[in-house]
Amino acid sequence: MKIHEYQARDLLAKAGIPVPAARVVSTADQAATAFEENGFPLQVVKAQVFAGGRGKAGFVKLVKSAAEARAAADFMLTNRMVSVQTGPEGIAVKKILIAGAVDIAHEYYLGFVLDRDRSTVSMIASAEGGVEIETIAHQRPEAIIKEPLHPALGMQSFQARRTALALGFSGKQANIVADILLKLARFFIDYDCSIAEINPLVLTKDGKILAIDAKVNFDDNALFRHPDVLALKDDAETDALEIRAAAANLNYIKLDGDIACLVNGAGLAMATMDVIELHGGKPANFLDVGGGVKAEGAIEAFRIILSDQKVRGILVNIFGGIARCDLIAEALIQAGREVGFKVPVVVRLEGTNVEKAREILAAAQPELPTLQVAGDLNDAAKKIVSATR
Amino acid sequence: MSILVNKNTRVICQGITGSGGGAFHTKGCLDYGTKMVGGTSPGKGGTKDTNGLPVFNTVDQAVRATGADATMIFVPPPFAADAICEAAAAGIKLIVAITEGIPVLDMVKAKKFLADFGDSVRLVGPNCPGVITPGECKIGIMPGYIHTPAQKGKRSVGIVSRSGTLTYEAVWQTSELGWSQSTCVGIGGDPVKGMDFIDVLALFQADPLTDAIVMIGEIGGAAEEAAAAYVKKNVTKPVIGFIAGRTAPPGKRMGHAGAIISGGEGTAESKISVMREAGIRVADSPADIGKSLRESTGG
Numbered sequence: 001m002k003i004h005e006y007q008a009r010d011l012l013a014k015a016g017i018p019v020p021a022a023r024v025v026s027t028a029d030q031a032a033t034a035f036e037e038n039g040f041p042l043q044v045v046k047a048q049v050f051a052g053g054r055g056k057a058g059f060v061k062l063v064k065s066a067a068e069a070r071a072a073a074d075f076m077l078t079n080r081m082v083s084v085q086t087g088p089e090g091i092a093v094k095k096i097l098i099a100g101a102v103d104i105a106h107e108y109y110l111g112f113v114l115d116r117d118r119s120t121v122s123m124i125a126s127a128e129g130g131v132e133i134e135t136i137a138h139q140r141p142e143a144i145i146k147e148p149l150h151p152a153l154g155m156q157s158f159q160a161r162r163t164a165l166a167l168g169f170s171g172k173q174a175n176i177v178a179d180i181l182l183k184l185a186r187f188f189i190d191y192d193c194s195i196a197e198i199n200p201l202v203l204t205k206d207g208k209i210l211a212i213d214a215k216v217n218f219d220d221n222a223l224f225r226h227p228d229v230l231a232l233k234d235d236a237e238t239d240a241l242e243i244r245a246a247a248a249n250l251n252y253i254k255l256d257g258d259i260a261c262l263v264n265g266a267g268l269a270m271a272t273m274d275v276i277e278l279h280g281g282k283p284a285n286f287l288d289v290g291g292g293v294k295a296e297g298a299i300e301a302f303r304i305i306l307s308d309q310k311v312r313g314i315l316v317n318i319f320g321g322i323a324r325c326d327l328i329a330e331a332l333i334q335a336g337r338e339v340g341f342k343v344p345v346v347v348r349l350e351g352t353n354v355e356k357a358r359e360i361l362a363a364a365q366p367e368l369p370t371l372q373v374a375g376d377l378n379d380a381a382k383k384i385v386s387a388t389r
Numbered sequence: 390m391s392i393l394v395n396k397n398t399r400v401i402c403q404g405i406t407g408s409g410g411g412a413f414h415t416k417g418c419l420d421y422g423t424k425m426v427g428g429t430s431p432g433k434g435g436t437k438d439t440n441g442l443p444v445f446n447t448v449d450q451a452v453r454a455t456g457a458d459a460t461m462i463f464v465p466p467p468f469a470a471d472a473i474c475e476a477a478a479a480g481i482k483l484i485v486a487i488t489e490g491i492p493v494l495d496m497v498k499a500k501k502f503l504a505d506f507g508d509s510v511r512l513v514g515p516n517c518p519g520v521i522t523p524g525e526c527k528i529g530i531m532p533g534y535i536h537t538p539a540q541k542g543k544r545s546v547g548i549v550s551r552s553g554t555l556t557y558e559a560v561w562q563t564s565e566l567g568w569s570q571s572t573c574v575g576i577g578g579d580p581v582k583g584m585d586f587i588d589v590l591a592l593f594q595a596d597p598l599t600d601a602i603v604m605i606g607e608i609g610g611a612a613e614e615a616a617a618a619y620v621k622k623n624v625t626k627p628v629i630g631f632i633a634g635r636t637a638p639p640g641k642r643m644g645h646a647g648a649i650i651s652g653g654e655g656t657a658e659s660k661i662s663v664m665r666e667a668g669i670r671v672a673d674s675p676a677d678i679g680k681s682l683r684e685s686t687g688g
Contacts, residue, residue, distance in 0.1 A: 114493055114497075114580060114581070116580045116581065116609075116610045116611070116612075116647070117610075117611060117615075119496075119497060119500045119581045120497050120501075121494075121497065132652075133652075134652035134653060137652070138653070151497045151498055151500065151501035152498055152501055189494060192492055192493075192494055194493070219492055219493050219494070220646075221466060221490045221491060221492045221493065221646065222492035222493070222494065222495075224466075224467060225467070225492075251644045253638075253641050253643065255636075255638065263554075264554055265552060265553050265554025265555065265644075266552065266578060266607075266643060266644025266645045266648060267550070267551065267552020267553065267554060267555035267556075267578070267605070267607055267633045267644075267645070267648075268552065268554035268555050268558060268633075268675070269643070269644060270552075270607060270608070270633035270634040270636075270637055270643050270644070270648070271552075271555055271558075271631070271633040271634075271675035272675075273634075273636045273637070274633060274634070274635045274636050274657075274674075274675070275674050275675060275676065276636075277635070277636045278673060278674055283636055286637070286641075286643055286644070288644045319554045319557045319558055319561070320532070321518075321530065321531060321532040321553070321554065321557055350558075350561060351532055351535065351557065351561075352532055376676050377558075377674065377675055377676035378674055378676040378677070379676075381674075
């Protein structure tokens, strides 16, 4: 789960990490007032959205007066933000952060991530902050400092101290940076994060150390023990169909093709998308209905994929293990009756109760003329691609 | 021979009375012929489950009473990592964790706990379909009937996979081809897990029954790349591969907690090209796993 920059700043401030004074507003008038209250000569106005590319889109602005703050906020609240990450329709901005701008002497990167290779959490730091860490990792791997954390004990003080020194800090500043690292590591573990990064951490010209921007993501599997984090969830930028699918316990991700698929199992669902593309089609979604899917869930799954206006055909691929093929076949027919299959539907079933399922489908053929049954997965993909051409 | 489990493996189920699959799949394993010898369900010790198997409060009690050496875990996610540690501490040698949705930091700690036991305890999963040696022992949720037990005149393939239903797909195709399976191991879709590709590949390489190996990976992480390097150096048997997720968009979690391309790492293209360089025959289509096995083994 993702949270917004202003929410991450609040959490980090609570964890004792120094962040510059800021206010969150949702109207242009409030933005003007916030500028006055913050009391800095130069401030930055930032749209609070998940999508990146804010700067280029004009949704991060430096302002020198309450009037400028009002104008910037008004622009952001009345225009949709369009960037490479949003798609052409863009996204609406509801909240704006206004923070004092600081005189930057140097920018650093500090972050913690799950390290899959080591099965633990690792710290990543660099004295070349302010840009994406992946960019630094690719172009100048020697500029990256890495410290794996002990799986049970977490980050040790000596690791924090030597990182601060390696970043080029000394004296009191090194102690402050080491303290920030220990607090961020503690925060990562206490909150079951999947990413917690400060980018940039800045050294100001007057010698202060401040976290200017932060990104925090959480492990979805651990949200049950963090109701306070769950309360921060904002679905405004999540696709409406994805929200609906999640409510029905379906694993659905909308994509931009026109052949929908309905599959059991995440690996097989990905492989089904792959095989559609291999035969010249474009998948409209990823959909894993899960192993224990019941008729109700399967019908809702059909409703969801058919709500996507771009869909011109459906490929159903079920390998029945726990999921029974006959149940899927019945759900398919019920869904067809309810929503009507105006588009071609190709069904490939294998596994538990497949014979019974084939009988059910054959009997329903006159009622559902766009339905075809396929032999194997290649055959299914070929059939749906040619039917949608 | 086979790897990890055979007809002598004595299995308990942790969470045997639970509606999370424990009760249902204990019956499925029993029906398949697995030596299920009991289970645990804290607070229900001293009772019997619906199959008449003894239920214990702790794994320790279950091991002492039944001589179990393997466990199948269906305990709900908040308690599952603890269940893994409990099994190891009680002397269980093979822990198969089916549970999906365990917090990843719980698994980080559980793995550290298991490290003290060295190679004497093996963990498969979590978030996996389980392990099966066809005709002998099934620990997990896979449909047993699609598998083909080893027999005279049939060659045997060992299958290792991060995905459940894709494993079934591979089993189905290799059975259709006239092969048997020595053992199938679903290592699971989580980012922090027990046995990885390399651990299972080493066992298949050493297993005299296994003639060829099918390895099914997916986007996310770098386990397939590491496995390819291992195959190049250590595996002499034919290896057939498939990687799911060529069309998956970066930054999106594709169902499995571990199936995500982040920062340009973990793409299908990278995995496929490294695997091919290592001499692994990677099928372009999931429907061609059986065909690739035939082509690389001559039948």
